[in-house]
Each structure stands twice: as structure tokens, then as C-alpha cells.
Amino acid sequence: xxxxxxxxxxxxxxxxxxxxxxxxxxxxxxxxxxxxxxxxxxxxxxxxxxxxxxxxxxxxxxxxxxxxxxxxxxxxxxxxxxxxxxxxxxxxxxxxxxxxxxxxxxxxxxxxxxxxxxxxxxxxxxxxxxxxxxxxxxxxxxxxxxxxxxxxxxxxxxxxxxxxxxxxxxxxxxxxxxxxxxxxxxxx
Amino acid sequence: xxxxxxxxxxxxxxxxxxxxxxxxxxxxxxxxxxxxxxxxxxxxxxxxxxxxxxxxxxxxxxxxxxxxxxxxxxxxxxxxxxxxxxxxxxxxxxxxxxxxxxxxxxxxxxxxxxxxxxxxxxxxxxxxxxxxxxxxxxxxxxxxxxxxxxxxxxxxxxxxxxxxxxxxxxxxxxxxxxxxxxxxxxxx
DNA sequence: CAATATACCATACAAATGTATGGTAGTCAA
DNA sequence: TTGACTACCATACATTTGTATGGTATATTG
Numbered sequence: 001x002x003x004x005x006x007x008x009x010x011x012x013x014x015x016x017x018x019x020x021x022x023x024x025x026x027x028x029x030x031x032x033x034x035x036x037x038x039x040x041x042x043x044x045x046x047x048x049x050x051x052x053x054x055x056x057x058x059x060x061x062x063x064x065x066x067x068x069x070x071x072x073x074x075x076x077x078x079x080x081x082x083x084x085x086x087x088x089x090x091x092x093x094x095x096x097x098x099x100x101x102x103x104x105x106x107x108x109x110x111x112x113x114x115x116x117x118x119x120x121x122x123x124x125x126x127x128x129x130x131x132x133x134x135x136x137x138x139x140x141x142x143x144x145x146x147x148x149x150x151x152x153x154x155x156x157x158x159x160x161x162x163x164x165x166x167x168x169x170x171x172x173x174x175x176x177x178x179x180x181x182x183x184x185x186x187x188x
Numbered sequence: 189x190x191x192x193x194x195x196x197x198x199x200x201x202x203x204x205x206x207x208x209x210x211x212x213x214x215x216x217x218x219x220x221x222x223x224x225x226x227x228x229x230x231x232x233x234x235x236x237x238x239x240x241x242x243x244x245x246x247x248x249x250x251x252x253x254x255x256x257x258x259x260x261x262x263x264x265x266x267x268x269x270x271x272x273x274x275x276x277x278x279x280x281x282x283x284x285x286x287x288x289x290x291x292x293x294x295x296x297x298x299x300x301x302x303x304x305x306x307x308x309x310x311x312x313x314x315x316x317x318x319x320x321x322x323x324x325x326x327x328x329x330x331x332x333x334x335x336x337x338x339x340x341x342x343x344x345x346x347x348x349x350x351x352x353x354x355x356x357x358x359x360x361x362x363x364x365x366x367x368x369x370x371x372x373x374x375x376x
Numbered sequence: 377c378a379a380t381a382t383a384c385c386a387t388a389c390a391a392a393t394g395t396a397t398g399g400t401a402g403t404c405a406a
Numbered sequence: 407t408t409g410a411c412t413a414c415c416a417t418a419c420a421t422t423t424g425t426a427t428g429g430t431a432t433a434t435t436g
Contacts, residue, residue, distance in 0.1 A: 007413070022246070023254020024212045027393060041414050043395080048412080058210070062250030062393055062422060066211020118308040118374065138376060186306065186372045188326060195383070215423060229384050231425080236382080250392060250423055378436090385430075393422070400415075406408085 004052065010035070011045045012054055016067055025063040103129045104182075107140060107147070114138070114149050117164035119184055125149060126183040133180050142176040149181065192240065198223065199233045200242055204255055213251045291317045292370075295328060295335070302326070302337050305352035307372055313337060314371040321368050330364040337369065 004012060014034055018026040026034075028042045046065065049055040058064035109123045117138060119125070125140070133139050135154040140147060141161060150161035150171065161171040192200060202222055206214040214222075216230045234253065237243040246252035297311045305326060307313070313328070321327050323342040328335060329349060338349035338359065349359040 005412075019211075023207075023244070024251050027250070029393070037413090038415050039394090040397095040399095040416075044413070056211070060394065060421070062215070063212050064394080115306065118303065118306040118311070120306040123306070180376070182376055184372075184374045184376075188368070188370055188372075193382075217423070225383090226385050227424090228386075228427095228429095232383070248391070248424065252424080380435080381433090383430100383432080385428100387427090387429105389424105389426080391422105391424080394420090396419080397417090398415100401413085403412080404410090406410100 004049075004054065008045060008048055008052075008054075011042070012049055012067070015055075015065075019067070025065055027063055105129070105179075107149075109149060111148075113163040113165050113168050114151075115165050117151065119149060119164070120186065123184050123186045125181045126185070127179040128182050129179040131177050133177060138181040140178040140181065142178055143171065143173060147178070152177070152180075192237075192242065196233060196236055196240075196242075199230070200237055200255070203243075203253075207255070213253055215251055293317070293367075295337075297337060299336075301351040301353050301356050302339075303353050305339065307337060307352070308374065310374070312373045312375075313369045314373070315367040316370050317367040319365050321365060326369040328366040328369065330366055331359065331361060335366070340365070340368075 011031060014031060015025055018024075018030070028039055028046065031037075031045075032039050032042045046055065046057065050057045050065070054068055055065045056068055105127055107125045107127055109119060109121055109125060112121055114120075119138070127140050133152040135152065137152045138149065139152040139161075140149055141152075143161070148161075151164060153160050153162050153170070158172075161175060163170075199219060202219060203213055206212075206218070216227055216234065219225075219233075220227050220230045234243065234245065238245045238253070242256055243253045244256055293315055295313045295315055297307060297309055297313060300309055302308075307326070315328050321340040323340065325340045326337065327340040327349075328337055329340075331349070336349075338351060341348050341350050341358070346360075349363060351358075
């Protein structure tokens with residue numbers, strides 16, 4: 001998806017907010033008032049947002065546009081060495097109730113290293129991207145080109161990762177923290 | 189919530205569908221066209237839907253109304269003897285991606301009887317109401333006035349409930365099936 | 377029976393709203 | 407420097423859209 005400029009993003013975010021708040025999109029004039037901009041300027045912005053694929057517009061229609069919503073992308077098993085957030089890895093999207101989907105993604109679990117924490121193979125984890133975490137948080141980390149779910153530990157000044165399955169030993173290797181798990185879901 | 193008549197419900201459902209499809213509500217005339225009804229008639233229906241609490245209406249506003257959506261209700265611990273779906277028991281609502289929220293509700297887990305199935309205390313289960321289930325489905329059942337999560341078993345012509353925790357024995361008592369778990373969620 | 381609620385109609389009107397047109401100005405890359 | 411893109415403006419216009427008014431008809435209920 002093409003990048004938005006700051007102004008465009010501001011307008012886009014306002015549209016999202018309005019819909020969340022009112023249940024329907026704002027009119028062009030409502031957007032204009034919000035930013036103290038003229039009607040014509042908003043016309044321009046809407047055109048651009050449409051051109052860049054952020055809005056689907058229905059002509060001659062009051063409040064006739066909707067954000068092209070992608071929900072939260074769910075990444076599947078990530079191939080070693082490949083960038084994690086490659087579009088090829090997106091397996092689908094999940095609905096969210098989070099205000100900011102910015103910085104949030106989802107991941108499908110592979111393996112049984114967290115079963116004692118109630119996280120099973122094929123569960124979907126919703127993750128907030130962040131580079132730090134608290135002791136005992138469940139996190140997503142990059143370990144030797146592999147993405148894994150583990151419990152983050154801080155003990156006696158040491159930082160390491162811990163599985164929730166007695167079959168696995170604690171991991172003291174170097175790792176990169178990708179994010180913190182904020183929710184898990186499982187479909188039956 | 190007050191009951192809707194058939195006509196009112198048809199109009200209401202159309203509004204929901206339209207929003208799902210277009211991203212914004214239909215105009216009064218669009219609704220009228222759908223049902224081959226006059227503008228005035230739709231005005232009446234909208235008034236009634238508003239009066240009965242199904243729509244929130246913003247005056248003088250194109251497409252200016254939104255369904256009063258409650259999402260999926262989450263029921264907490266149910267007091268013995270009390271009706272399960274009592275409004276007092278609703279702890280909140282979860283967002284859904286299910287087409288039909290009709291017949292779907294959510295329940296907060298109490299206890300540890302399903303830990304081996306990755307269902308922990310305080311998890312939220314999304315449940316589809318139904319009176320039958322397949323062998324090994326995870327179900328919600330009513331047992332002696334208590335609501336519990338268990339695994340539904342059908343074995344040698346017998347039907348019983350099974351915990352997923354070695355501390356608990358299979359339950360051969362009489363029970364009433366309330367529904368089948370279709371998803372579990374846990375927030376961290 | 378009368379009152380009330382629902383379900384429908386037609387028509388006129390004012391307000392809300394998208395569209396069209398034609399400008400100005402700044403930035404950035406070719 | 408020229409062209410493309412973004413960001414802004416003002417104004418006129420046609421259409422979309424909710425609102426208001428005043429009807430008719432039917433079923434239900436006290």
C-alpha cells in the first residue's frame with residue numbers, strides 16, 4: 001500500500017475516528033471544518049486517498065466512502081532468513097477491537113513450546129510491536145532467523161527467554177524482541 | 189430490548205447488511221426502494237426503530253443513524269439457580285467477525301478444569317448456542333444449576349462430559365447442553 | 377365502540393452534500 | 407526550467423436526502 005503524506009494520514013485518521021464514533025463517515029464539509037480547510041481542499045484529499053487505495057468511493061453519494069480496511073494481518077510460519085513482515089506471509093486478517101491497529105499484528109503459532117501457558121499449535125496471537133518487555137510477559141522474539149513465542153524473563157540482571165513446556169530449556173542466546181502478546185485466540 | 193415486528197426487523201436487517209456491504213448506512217429512499225415502500229413509510233419505520241432503541245438517529249444528517257450494536261455479550265460467573273442469560277450477568281461485550289451474532293454469546297471461564305486443552309481461568313469463550321454436539325467438541329453445559337466448560341464425549345452409546353485436567357473425573361451425571369465453544373480468547 | 381399502534385401512500389420543501397471549475401503556491405525530480 | 411504532485415482557496419450548481427404534513431386502512435385492545 002502506497003504511503004500517505006502527513007496531511008493525508010491526518011484526514012484518513014479523522015475519517016476512521018468519525019466512523020468509530022458515529023457509525024457513518026463524515027461529509028467533506030465536516031472534514032473541512034475539523035482541519036479548517038476549504039471544501040475544495042478536502043475534495044483533493046479524498047481523491048488522493050482514493051487513488052492510493054485507502055478509500056473506496058461511491059460517487060454522488062452522501063458520506064459515500066469507506067476505508068479499505070484490512071483488519072489486523074495474520075502472519076503464518078515465517079521462512080528462515082526472509083523478512084518477517086513480508087506480504088507473502090500474510091495468511092489472512094482478524095477483526096479487532098483495538099483503537100490503534102497501527103503497530104499491531106497477528107501471528108499463527110507453530111509448535112508446542114508454550115502449552116503450559118495455554119498457547120497451543122495453530123492459535124492466533126495478537127501482538128503489539130515493541131522492543132522492551134516486562135518480566136513474565138509473553139513475547140514474540142527473533143532467534144536465529146526464526147520467530148518464536150516465549151516468556152520473557154528478567155532475573156538477577158539477566159535477560160532470557162523461557163518456554164512453557166518442560167521439554168524445553170531456557171534460552172540464553174541473543175535474540176531480538178519483536179513484540180508483546182496482547183491476546184490469544186483459538187478457533188474450534 | 190423491545191421486540192421488533194417482522195417488517196421492522198426486515199428493515200433493521202437491511203440496514204445492518206447495507207452497512208456491512210457499503211461501510212455506511214442506506215438512505216431512507218434506498219431502504220424504500222429495497223422493499224418497494226414509500227418514503228413516508230420508511231420514515232415511520234425508522235421512528236419506530238429509534239423509539240424501540242435499535243437505532244441511534246442524528247437529525248438532519250444524510251445516512252445519519254447507526255444501529256445500537258452490542259457486539260457479543262460476555263457473561264461472567266453465573267449464580268446458581270439464576271437464569272444464565274440474565275442481563276445482570278453481562279460483564280461486557282467482545283467484537284466479533286461472525287456474520288450472525290444471533291445465537292452467539294461469550295462466557296468468562298472460571299476454574300482450571302480445562303487447562304490441558306489450553307483453556308485457562310479468565311479466558312473468554314465464544315459460544316454458539318446449540319443442543320447437540322460431536323464427540324470431543326468443547327461445550328458449555330448446565331450441571332446442577334452450574335455452567336461449566338467441558339469436553340463432550342460420545343463413547344459406546346454413552347454421552348458424558350470430560351474435563352481436560354487429570355484432577356477431575358469424567359462426569360456421567362445428567363446435564364443440559366447449552367452450546368459449543370467456537371473460539372477462545374485471552375488478553376494479557 | 378373508541379383509542380392506539382402499525383403499516384402504508386403522495387407531495388412539497390429546505391437543508392445537506394457531492395461535483396465542477398478555475399484559480400494560487402510550494403516542492404521535487406528530470 | 408518545465409512538469410508532476412501536493413496543498414490550498416472560492417464559488418456556483420445540481421442532486422441527494424431528511425423533514426413535514428396530511429392522508430387511508432387494518433388489527434388489537436380496553
